[in-house]
Amino acid sequence: MNLFDQLPCAVLHTDDDGKIIQMNAELLRILGPASPVRPGALMDQLLPPASRIFLQTHVWPMLLREGAAREIYLHLRAGDATRIPVMVNASRGSDGAHPGYTWVLFVARERSLFEADLIKARNRAEAGTRALEVNDHFTHAIADLSGRALAFLDLSTHCHFSNARFAALLGDHRANLEHGAWPALIEPGSRAIHKAALEQALTGAAPSSAALTVALAGRPAWSVRYLSSRSKAGILDGCFLVEQRHIATL
Missing domain, CATH: 3.30.450.20 (PAS domain)
Structure with missing residues (x-):
């Protein structure tokens, strides 16, 4: 078992073009046995469309410009097509044999649930505001x-x-x-x-x-x-x- 497989978090190493060189056991466990993504595939294949676009338009430019990216919120696409929220840190480095980028991923389901609750609360507040506006309009109309x-x-x-x-x-x-x-x-x-x-x-x-x-x-x-x-x-x-x-x- 190599060092990557001993780490308690998901880790992968890619070359400069985003091709996966190594994936550790924890990442494979998170993705599930049905996931077809293995070393040699592009990192894009790990992600659903929205995260894939964000990776290409924001994360890669940041890595090329600064050599590192911290606390990036993305989703993985598991083998059963479920979306797994993750926080990602990445930096320029080597796995000992291949230069490229090392990516560390932390599952963030609690954050995802919290954000979902915030969105629901915001939607309820907006609906309440709209209801108050309608009620206010109705009240003024009746009064007039x-x-x-x-x-x-x-x-x-x-x-x-x-x-x-x-x-x-x-x-x-x-x-x-x-x-x-x-x-x-x-x-x-x-x-x-x-x-x-x-x-x-x-x-x-x-x-x-x-x-x-x-x-x-x-x-x-x-x-x-x-x-x-x-x-x-x-x-x-x-x-x-x-x-x-x-x-x-x-």
């Missing part, structure tokens, strides 16, 4: 079709959602709402009553049946009610601002 101004205010009365009618009623005030709480936009004369109604909605109390007039500087007046919002778990998470009737039209 309602014909009423609608908005969602969080527990600090900042707006997280509004429809086109709400934006039209606010006009230039919409930009101010992005940086501040809703009550700050309302004119001082009616701000207190809106704050009280908001506090009632944000504590989960039964809403008042009376609609409140919204007066914004330079804009037509309109009326609104505040309705409590709860999450699926029943936790109070904000309130909806719902237009009740048009006091004036735009």
Whole structure:
């Protein structure tokens, strides 16, 4: 048994053209008895098409330029046509009789499984993002079709959602709402009553049946009610601002 066969990892030695000069026992074991690849064959025959292309376009140029390549991720093609993920180190050298390149291969199934899990997780995240985008589009479309101004205010009365009618009623005030709480936009004369109604909605109390007039500087007046919002778990998470009737039209 030569030194190659005593090594606990797969090793092969090729000449400068990629022809296999030696393969050790561990590499033959990994490939399986059905593999036809033996010394004298080209190294390309060990690889499936994608790895073969990467070998020719990236690995060989690196070896010719630098004399070594480290931690290259490839796949072997076993005798039963299964793909075996491997990490490859290669360097210029000699097996004692033939100059060329020595290749050391480490089976990397755990890395392959980890990468597969990452890809699945990424695909799930992308699918979730697409679903949220569709849901957001649907929600805005339904809200716009309602014909009423609608908005969602969080527990600090900042707006997280509004429809086109709400934006039209606010006009230039919409930009101010992005940086501040809703009550700050309302004119001082009616701000207190809106704050009280908001506090009632944000504590989960039964809403008042009376609609409140919204007066914004330079804009037509309109009326609104505040309705409590709860999450699926029943936790109070904000309130909806719902237009009740048009006091004036735009």
